[in-house]
Amino acid sequence: IAGITQAPTSQILAAGRRMTLRCTQDMRHNAMYWYRQDLGLGLRLIHYSNTAGTTGKGEVPDGYSVSRANTDDFPLTLASAVPSQTSVYFCASSVRTRGISGANVLTFGAGSRLTVL
Amino acid sequence: GIQVEQSPPDLILQEGANSTLRCNFSDSVNNLQWFHQNPWGQLINLFYIPSGTKQNGRLSATTVATERYSLLYISSSQTTDSGVYFCAVTPFTGGGNKLTFGTGTQLKVEL
Numbered sequence: 001i002a003g004i005t006q007a008p009t010s011q012i013l014a015a016g017r018r019m020t021l022r023c024t025q026d027m028r029h030n031a032m033y034w035y036r037q038d039l040g041l042g043l044r045l046i047h048y049s050n051t052a053g054t055t056g057k058g059e060v061p062d063g064y065s066v067s068r069a070n071t072d073d074f075p076l077t078l079a080s081a082v083p084s085q086t087s088v089y090f091c092a093s094s095v096r097t098r099g100i101s102g103a104n105v106l107t108f109g110a111g112s113r114l115t116v117l
Numbered sequence: 118g119i120q121v122e123q124s125p126p127d128l129i130l131q132e133g134a135n136s137t138l139r140c141n142f143s144d145s146v147n148n149l150q151w152f153h154q155n156p157w158g159q160l161i162n163l164f165y166i167p168s169g170t171k172q173n174g175r176l177s178a179t180t181v182a183t184e185r186y187s188l189l190y191i192s193s194s195q196t197t198d199s200g201v202y203f204c205a206v207t208p209f210t211g212g213g214n215k216l217t218f219g220t221g222t223q224l225k226v227e228l
Contacts (some may be wrong), residue, residue, distance in 0.1 A: 031214055033215075035218075040220065041220065042203060042218040042219055042221055043203065043205075043218040044218070045215055045217075046215075047218070048215060050213075050214065056213075059118070059217075070161065086184040088158065090160065092160075104148050104165075104207070104214045104216075105150060105162055105165045106150065106152075106162060106205075106216065107162070108145065108152075108159070108160040108161075110158070110159060111158050111159075
């Protein structure tokens with residue numbers, strides 16, 4: 001089934017540990033995104049990638065890094081986790097092809113729930 | 118950055134009732150999407166609607182871009198409509214392809 005796969009589904013992590021959230025899509029979408037969702041704050045963009053080999057900062061990038069070595073994978077790394085990074089993390093993708101209506105329609109993964117103690 | 122305000126924040130309906138959810142945004146946009154997050158957390162795109170009106174079954178949406186708002190209509194609501202509805206936009210200027218989300222409308226449909 002085409003879509004986005006996120007792993008792990010849920011993780012409890014000690015503060016100070018390094019953690020990588022994995023995201024893989026099989027739709028050959030150009031653009032990929034990482035959002036975090038916190039109660040009362042909606043979804044906030046952490047980092048994005050418009051195409052393989054490029055990345056950019058979103059609204060809340062501090063404490064996170066990403067890479068985009070190929071079209072399908074877009075991992076999110078927390079180098080040294082802190083309790084304020086406790087959240088639900090969503091990976092998303094979009095076609096992002098110029099001139100195509102609706103090319104930026106987002107498809108979301110199922111989310112990764114991260115708890116930092 | 119662009120501000121996105123959704124109203125009401127919470128809504129409780131009896132099954133079969135109709136409702137209107139509103140999304141106001143503070144700047145001109147070239148991308149507006151509505152999403153439904155079900156009680157299990159899955160986010161599904163409902164509409165891509167930077168302007169005009171679209172309908173999909175019991176759901177329809179209208180965006181009046183010149184007045185900077187969008188409406189999501191739910192008719193004959195069902196318990197499966199419960200969840201959170203998000204509006205997300207990209208401003209014309211400086212937005213690239215990045216969506217900014219509102220804080221959502223929490224909908225509960227009761228029998």
